[in-house]
Amino acid sequence: MRDLTLFRSLGDEAFAQLMDAAYLQRFPPGVVLISENERADFLHVVVEGTVEMFATSHGRETTIELIRPVGLFLLAAVLKDQIYLQSARTLAKSQLLLIPAEKVRMAMERELPFMRAIVMELASDYRSTIRDLKSLKLRTSAERLANWLLRAEAEQGGSGQIELPCEKRTLAARLGMTPENLSRAFASLSAYGVQSKGSIVAISDLSRLSDFAAPDPLIDERDPS
Amino acid sequence: MRDLTLFRSLGDEAFAQLMDAAYLQRFPPGVVLISENERADFLHVVVEGTVEMFATSHGRETTIELIRPVGLFLLAAVLKDQIYLQSARTLAKSQLLLIPAEKVRMAMERELPFMRAIVMELASDYRSTIRDLKSLKLRTSAERLANWLLRAEAEQGGSGQIELPCEKRTLAARLGMTPENLSRAFASLSAYGVQSKGSIVAISDLSRLSDFAAPDPLIDERDPS
DNA sequence: CGGCGCTTTGAGGGAATTCAAACTTAGTGG
DNA sequence: CCACTAAGTTTGAATTCCCTCAAAGCGCCG
Structure with a gap:
């Protein structure tokens, strides 16, 4: 505490x-x-x-x-x-x-x-x-997912593997889309080395995903406390 | 000050x-x-x-x-x-x-x-x-516009007339849509008594617009200070 | 009056949602 | 331990919503 x-x-x-x-x-x-x-x-x-x-x-x-x-x-x-x-x-x-x-x-x-x-x-x-x-307001749903993945990957130690903290339906809502749409977003990210199996997501090539995601420090980075 | x-x-x-x-x-x-x-x-x-x-x-x-x-x-x-x-x-x-x-x-x-x-x-x-x-995340663009109009009407004195505080392109961006889409949203609201001419918007029947907008206090009402 | 920029309208395309059904997974009870 | 169920996920098709591009209309200001 x-x-x-x-x-x-x-x-x-x-x-x-x-x-x-x-x-x-x-x-x-x-x-x-x-x-x-x-x-x-x-x-x-x-x-x-x-x-x-x-x-x-x-x-x-x-x-x-x-x-x-x-x-x-x-x-x-x-x-x-x-x-x-x-x-x-x-x-x-x-x-x-x-x-x-x-x-x-x-x-x-x-x-x-x-x-x-x-x-x-x-x-x-x-x-x-x-x-x-x-x-x-500034990103498509696939871009939001890609950037969310990049950040989660970093927070979970940078192993290239992510364990989803919740069901996909919840993640979908969190990112502002429907479960079906999240599923399709995952499918479209497979072109950039993203594989999802159950609650485990593997990113085979961070830089390729990053090229697509185009992370923006003013959106994705946390303030230093 | x-x-x-x-x-x-x-x-x-x-x-x-x-x-x-x-x-x-x-x-x-x-x-x-x-x-x-x-x-x-x-x-x-x-x-x-x-x-x-x-x-x-x-x-x-x-x-x-x-x-x-x-x-x-x-x-x-x-x-x-x-x-x-x-x-x-x-x-x-x-x-x-x-x-x-x-x-x-x-x-x-x-x-x-x-x-x-x-x-x-x-x-x-x-x-x-x-x-x-x-x-x-919870509303379509026409609903966002309708609720924005209702609030603006109340804030401007409840005369049924609104003067837009900015260009429509800016209002569109504020509400999370393109200028073209805002224009179409206005057009679709004409079915509920909304007429826009330049920067003046007239609402002929508040209750009819309100029925469509379905305002929600937890979204549209301001905190009492 | 002329020009510039905003707004509107139209057409087309793309993105996301809905609906429906098949598939997978996890959890339950036999 | 397995089968069964229920729920979550994925896939497909159709639709709706929204965006892009383009052009025309309109208003405003110099």
Whole structure:
């Protein structure tokens, strides 16, 4: 927990207070943790497992983001004391820490370094969402997939192999397309050395894929923290 | 200037210090104020006119947002001391206040209420970007236009008439489509009582348009501040 | 008044979605 | 351990949506 940049900023006492008020809970896969339109009662921290942030409107649904350990979500809604704009469900067996919203806001008021860390966290989240927006508006679906693969490959150690963190249907929604379309995108990337078998993807020639993907640091690279 | 929620939080002295260090500048239309990939040197405040935030990648370009008085941009990049992810250009004759990034960060450290206001501003910006993302991923282009029109109508006083704040090509990019497609979207909305002539759009029957648009509070409504 | 640029319209093509069905995989219960 | 089921994935065909290219119309400003 303390590994989180956000909580590293807290003094021991304040950290203990937050933890005392928090609930550590386990959930099986497929549980809807929160639904959009509810009031923000808890800041959620993913300690173990995977959580999908998704959104619906008039029967349609899409994935906004995947949260994996150690990551938090709903911070903006908690701070503004507003309703959630996104829903969340577990994709795998997960362990979450629920911190009462009120306690988070109190800790922020009491500890300047914590508020500073919150500013940085929010700024990062904002910028990361802008990157997503740019990717959606400036790229085709195959390009989005190609760049997503390149980044996943690097994050998973650069072995040329990727293990998908979720089902393909979810990845499709995350990248803004249908499952069928993702399947076709994978098929079209086979011309650039991409082979997918189940949840394992192999990239035989990074530079060839990179030529097609044309990665853009202003979309694909993460801010240095 | 002091009307801005962000600056209302500043003490008189700190506010004066910020203003002393800032530059008030006028720009003709069509000037590129900042380009993505540059380091964040100034927080920008639009005092008069209109600024378009846009982004490019490999020859493609899109509009992210329009900023009008009194609004600010580049806050996240300034706080993180990072490069900009977006470019900015004036659409009309504009007057901007440029506040050195370093001064903003210093003011934040010195004044707790200012930092608190920054937290709220960032949280709002984040949530508003999430709304954009949902709109893009969950709606067709005609639906995005219809909902944009409904919101613009309300913001402009509910007279049933809208004056477009920018050229249609820019609105098209803002909504994630081509100018041709926007034109066709307008044509298709004429079945729901929408007439556009130049930069004036008339809605003859709000409820009919609303039936088609199916506005969703979690996408179209702004947070109460 | 003329020219430039934006907007509209049309035609054609490409990309993505929908619908449907076959196939694969994982998980369950016999 | 195997068969069976259910769900996820892939493939195919048809459709819709959107984009590109091209040309014509229109408005605005010099």
